[in-house]
Amino acid sequence: MKKRMFAVMMGIVICMALTAGCGKAAEGTPKEPVRTGNETEGTPNGETGKADGTAEEAGGKADGTDEKANGTPEEAGKTDSAPETADRKTEGTQETADGETENAPDAAGIRIGSLKGPTSMGLVYLMSRSEAGESEGSYDFTMAAAADELLPRMVSGELDIALVPANVASVLYHKTKGGISVIDINTLGVLYMVSGDASIQSMEALKGRTIYLTGKGTTPDYVFQYLLTESGLLPEDLTLEYKSEATEVAAVLKEDPSAIGILPQPFVTAACMQNDKLSVLMDLTAEWAKVQGEGGSSLVTGVTIVRNDFLSGHPEEVAVFMEEHKASAAYANENVEAAAELVASYGIIEKAPVAAKAMPFCNITYIDGEDMKAALSGYLEVLFEKDASSVGGSLPADDFYYIP
Numbered sequence: 001m002k003k004r005m006f007a008v009m010m011g012i013v014i015c016m017a018l019t020a021g022c023g024k025a026a027e028g029t030p031k032e033p034v035r036t037g038n039e040t041e042g043t044p045n046g047e048t049g050k051a052d053g054t055a056e057e058a059g060g061k062a063d064g065t066d067e068k069a070n071g072t073p074e075e076a077g078k079t080d081s082a083p084e085t086a087d088r089k090t091e092g093t094q095e096t097a098d099g100e101t102e103n104a105p106d107a108a109g110i111r112i113g114s115l116k117g118p119t120s121m122g123l124v125y126l127m128s129r130s131e132a133g134e135s136e137g138s139y140d141f142t143m144a145a146a147a148d149e150l151l152p153r154m155v156s157g158e159l160d161i162a163l164v165p166a167n168v169a170s171v172l173y174h175k176t177k178g179g180i181s182v183i184d185i186n187t188l189g190v191l192y193m194v195s196g197d198a199s200i201q202s203m204e205a206l207k208g209r210t211i212y213l214t215g216k217g218t219t220p221d222y223v224f225q226y227l228l229t230e231s232g233l234l235p236e237d238l239t240l241e242y243k244s245e246a247t248e249v250a251a252v253l254k255e256d257p258s259a260i261g262i263l264p265q266p267f268v269t270a271a272c273m274q275n276d277k278l279s280v281l282m283d284l285t286a287e288w289a290k291v292q293g294e295g296g297s298s299l300v301t302g303v304t305i306v307r308n309d310f311l312s313g314h315p316e317e318v319a320v321f322m323e324e325h326k327a328s329a330a331y332a333n334e335n336v337e338a339a340a341e342l343v344a345s346y347g348i349i350e351k352a353p354v355a356a357k358a359m360p361f362c363n364i365t366y367i368d369g370e371d372m373k374a375a376l377s378g379y380l381e382v383l384f385e386k387d388a389s390s391v392g393g394s395l396p397a398d399d400f401y402y403i404p
Helices: 002-028 124-131 151-156 166-175 219-230 246-255 267-274 284-292 308-313 315-334 336-345 352-361 369-386
Strands: 093-095 101-103 110-115 139-144 161-165 180-188 191-195 210-214 239-243 260-264 279-283 300-307 364-367
Touching (some): 110 315, 124 336, 151 161, 151 166, 161 166, 166 180, 166 300, 180 308, 180 315, 191 219, 191 267, 191 284, 210 219, 210 246, 219 260, 239 246, 260 267, 267 352, 279 284, 300 308, 300 369, 308 315, 315 336, 364 369
Parallel strands (some): 110 139, 110 161, 210 239, 210 260
Antiparallel strands (some): 093 101, 161 300, 180 300, 191 260, 191 279
16 A cells, blocks of 8 residues: 555656646747737838839829828727838837837937828938938838828827828818918829820810729819819710729720720829820829919829927927928939939839839929918819818818918
């Protein structure tokens, strides 16, 4: 009996020793590396695609031209999904010991959000100078694929300045009860009529034809219908075939070059590179200017907005940014090849040659002060007349326009 008891006790001791040994082995097993989310930095978003000369890979929604007219985010507090594809300069973050990052914004730095498209093309020179430590101001850049990824971050104070579609700025002004102001226009119109039918030389020539454009209730729809009306045509005089994405319009043109489509840059350039039968028939920005006449409003795509509480506390820093933004936009227009390399390096358009061909037609600009107010206010009035919700229900007051 004693021998049996001794054997049982020894068995228990051995099992306990083995169990302890297994625990130590488990503790010594290397843990799988923690992912910090940086694996996707610098890669084009799925919607923006690879711009290697095909329309499907042209470089994304043209900064809000495919946005729904009201431009409002469905979830105001949703911020987790905003990709930071151009945050190669990281003064706004600091690394912890385990490799994760936590917010630690430089008090003197400006946190800037922009969209992956023409509005950011005019910003890339400043981004590169900031990254190299050569800019006068201190900046932390974030790039997103859609405006609804930036708006909640402006509302929450995570961003100080953002480059967004013009009508979206008006919507946000109302949502924040006047909490933001426009400091400049960064991009004029990027919409073009494309077809292989060279007989179309005027808006009046579209009577009886089918026009393909992005979805009903978007800014391209309002702009095009306004130009039709001003030329004496009514929507029933022709057929408007709506698509949900610019890639779908480009696909129609690829299959049938005689079709007529309304496309934004850089889809226009990519579609024409893909099919040499296609060409630009009309620049809708030029058509808008003809209708408005001298001293009228402009067709506006993108504007730059600032949180007013940040502006009131940092007026000098904002003034420095405005000057550097102006210089950056000028660089993009005057040094197209070099700027195109930067556009490609930041993943806005993957191929620099495509960027170089598209950029001269993206209407990158810098307009501030009274000229900005005149150009933008008239544009918003047109949208308001078409659909009040497209600008937030009413036109913004004068304090919407920041004039130093």
